[in-house]
Amino acid sequence: DTGVSQDPRHKITKRGQNVTFRCDPISEHNRLYWYRQTLGQGPEFLTYFQNEAQLEKSRLLSDRFSAERPKGSFSTLEIQRTEQGDSAMYLCASSTPTGHPNTEAFFGQGTRLTVV
Amino acid sequence: AQKVTQAQTEISVVEKEDVTLDCVYETRDTTYYLFWYKQPPSGELVFLIRRNSFDEQNEISGRYSWNFQKSTSSFNFTITASQVVDSAVYFCALTLSHGSSNTGKLIFGQGTTLQVKP
Numbered sequence: 001d002t003g004v005s006q007d008p009r010h011k012i013t014k015r016g017q018n019v020t021f022r023c024d025p026i027s028e029h030n031r032l033y034w035y036r037q038t039l040g041q042g043p044e045f046l047t048y049f050q051n052e053a054q055l056e057k058s059r060l061l062s063d064r065f066s067a068e069r070p071k072g073s074f075s076t077l078e079i080q081r082t083e084q085g086d087s088a089m090y091l092c093a094s095s096t097p098t099g100h101p102n103t104e105a106f107f108g109q110g111t112r113l114t115v116v
Numbered sequence: 117a118q119k120v121t122q123a124q125t126e127i128s129v130v131e132k133e134d135v136t137l138d139c140v141y142e143t144r145d146t147t148y149y150l151f152w153y154k155q156p157p158s159g160e161l162v163f164l165i166r167r168n169s170f171d172e173q174n175e176i177s178g179r180y181s182w183n184f185q186k187s188t189s190s191f192n193f194t195i196t197a198s199q200v201v202d203s204a205v206y207f208c209a210l211t212l213s214h215g216s217s218n219t220g221k222l223i224f225g226q227g228t229t230l231q232v233k234p
Contacts, residue, residue: 031219031220033220033222035222041226041227042120042122042207042224042225042226043207043222044224045221048220048221050219055219056219091161093222096220104151104163104166105220105222107153107160107161107162108160109159110159112159
């Protein structure tokens with residue numbers, strides 16, 4: 001396992017369609033994060049999992065967004081009824097081998113979503 | 117609330133010049149971590165350094181050095197003898213590190229785009 005993997009790397013979708021992104025974290029990491037990054041801005045926190053439990057959600061995560069991490073390994077982020085404002089880079093990160101808090105987060109290369 | 121400010125949006129230097137990227141943070145908490153990440157054109161955020169709020173010792177790693185000053189809430193990053201490969205967007209970030217706030221959630225600044233010209 002060489003790092004955090006995200007799929008797909010790019011997604012173009014029509015407004016109103018649903019999209020789903022996948023993140024495979026570093027295998028021994030029990031924390032997983034989703035961030036959104038728009039052009040010219042820093043990443044903004046969306047949600048956080050510790051193992052399979054979703055422990056925090058940002059106000060940025062509207063009802064159209066849902067994230068899961070069913071077995072405490074990979075995670076999916078779904079956006080329903082996409083809007084043009086959802087166009088952004090969606091970054092996944094993982095951190096913290098169990099028992100070692102506050103190690104640095106390792107990021108994937110992101111999924112760039114374009115809603116047309 | 118926590119906040120990170122990187123006032124420099126873009127910096128352009130000529131190769132071999134030294135450059136300092138500024139970072140100012142706000143938090144009422146006394147225990148926190150500060151980070152610098154590099155984002156090359158490929159998009160992946162690359163970890164550069166983590167600093168504990170109790171450790172104000174400056175750090176040097178090769179051409180990179182970091183100056184952490186709690187008195188001014190700043191965590192500045194200097195690249196010595198810059199190279200074209202240093203061209204990227206650099207982000208400063210903050211996370212809290214105690215109790216229920218210990219989630220590892222990162223609060224990022226807006227980033228500084230560094231262009232190093234040959």
